[in-house]
Amino acid sequence: xxxxxxxxxxxxxxxxxxxxxxxxxxxxxxxxxxxxxxxxxxxxxxxxxxxxxxxxxxxxxxxxxxxxxxxxxxxxxxxxxxxxxxxxxxxxxxxxxxxxxxxxxxx
Amino acid sequence: xxxxxxxxxxxxxxxxxxxxxxxxxxxxxxxxxxxxxxxxxxxxxxxxxxxxxxxxxxxxxxxxxxxxxxxxxxxxxxxxxxxxxxxxxxxxxxxxxxxxxxxxxxxxxxxxxxxxx
Numbered sequence: 001x002x003x004x005x006x007x008x009x010x011x012x013x014x015x016x017x018x019x020x021x022x023x024x025x026x027x028x029x030x031x032x033x034x035x036x037x038x039x040x041x042x043x044x045x046x047x048x049x050x051x052x053x054x055x056x057x058x059x060x061x062x063x064x065x066x067x068x069x070x071x072x073x074x075x076x077x078x079x080x081x082x083x084x085x086x087x088x089x090x091x092x093x094x095x096x097x098x099x100x101x102x103x104x105x106x107x
Numbered sequence: 108x109x110x111x112x113x114x115x116x117x118x119x120x121x122x123x124x125x126x127x128x129x130x131x132x133x134x135x136x137x138x139x140x141x142x143x144x145x146x147x148x149x150x151x152x153x154x155x156x157x158x159x160x161x162x163x164x165x166x167x168x169x170x171x172x173x174x175x176x177x178x179x180x181x182x183x184x185x186x187x188x189x190x191x192x193x194x195x196x197x198x199x200x201x202x203x204x205x206x207x208x209x210x211x212x213x214x215x216x217x218x219x220x221x222x223x224x
Contacts, residue, residue: 034210036152043204043214044152055212087152091209094168096142096154 002026002090006099013078014107021073021102023088032092035064035073038101039084047086048073080106109133109213111205116218123195127218129188129205136186138162140208143179143190145201146217153201155179155190157209173199195222 003026013019023033031051036044046055048064051071061076075082083106088099115127129141140163143155156169158179167179178191188205202217 036211043216044211045214046210046212049210049212089152089211091211094157094209095170096144096157096209096211098152098154101151 001095002029002093002097004088004090004097004099006088006102008102009100010103010105012105012107015078015080017078019075019078019104021086021088023071023073023099024069025071025090029090029092031066032090033064033071034089034091035062036087036089037084038087044087075104078104078106082106109207111207111213111215113203113205113215113218116203116220118221118223119195120224121195121197121222123222124191124193125195125220126192127190127203127205127220129190129215131186131188131205131207134207134213136181137183141179141181141188142206142209142211143188144204144206144211144214145199146204147198147201150201155203158188192220195220197222 006023033051035048037047038044047058052064063074065072085101085103087101110132112130119125138160140159142157156179159166176194180189200222202219204217205215207213
C-alpha cells in the first residue's frame with residue numbers, strides 16, 4: 001500500500017496568515033494527488049485535484065503544488081471559515097490512501 | 108448538482124449485520140465508479156472499497172480489513188449504491204461515507220455505524 005505522510009498534524013494561525021501543509025508519498029503516484037477539507041460533523045469536500053487544479057467554486061486563496069517528492073497545500077490569507085481538517089489523498093493505486101490529516105485552527 | 112445521501116446506519120452487536128445505502132442524484136449514476144470511505148470517531152479517513160461501472164466490468168475492490176465481510180453492490184435502476192456489512196467488529200464503528208470515483212469528487216454526509224454489545 002502507498003503510505004501518505006502528512007505534516008503538521010495541527011497548526012494554529014491568525015486571520016490573514018499563510019498556512020502550508022505537506023504530504024509525501026512512499027512511492028511515485030504520478031501526480032494523482034488530491035486535497036480534501038472536512039469541517040466538524042460534515043463530509044469531506046474536494047478542494048484541489050491532480051496536485052494543483054482548483055475544484056470549481058473553491059476560493060483562489062487555496063493552492064497546491066509540488067516540491068521534489070513533497071506535495072504542498074497552501075492557504076493564503078487565512079479566513080475564519082477555513083478552520084477545518086485537511087487531508088491529502090492519492091488515487092494512483094488501490095487501495096486509495098490518505099494522509100493523517102492536519103487540523104487548522106484560527107487563533 | 109450532485110447529491111449523495113447515505114442511510115441505514117445504527118447500533119448493531121458484534122457479529123451482526125447491517126446494510127447501508129447511498130442514494131445518488133445529479134449525475135449519470137450508471138457510468139459512475141462509486142467508493143465507500145469510513146472514519147472512526149476522532150480518527151482519519153480510511154478507504155473501504157470501490158465498485159466500477161457495469162460497462163467497465165462492475166469490478167469490486169476491498170480494503171484488506173473488510174474483505175470477506177463487506178460486500179459492495181449497486182442498483183443502477185435506482186441510482187443506489189450499497190454496502191452490506193456482516194461479521195461486524197467493534198473496530199468497524201465509524202461514520203461511513205459514499206463518494207464518487209477514485210478522485211472522491213463528491214461526498215455524502217455520512218451514516219454512523221456503532222458496533223457495541
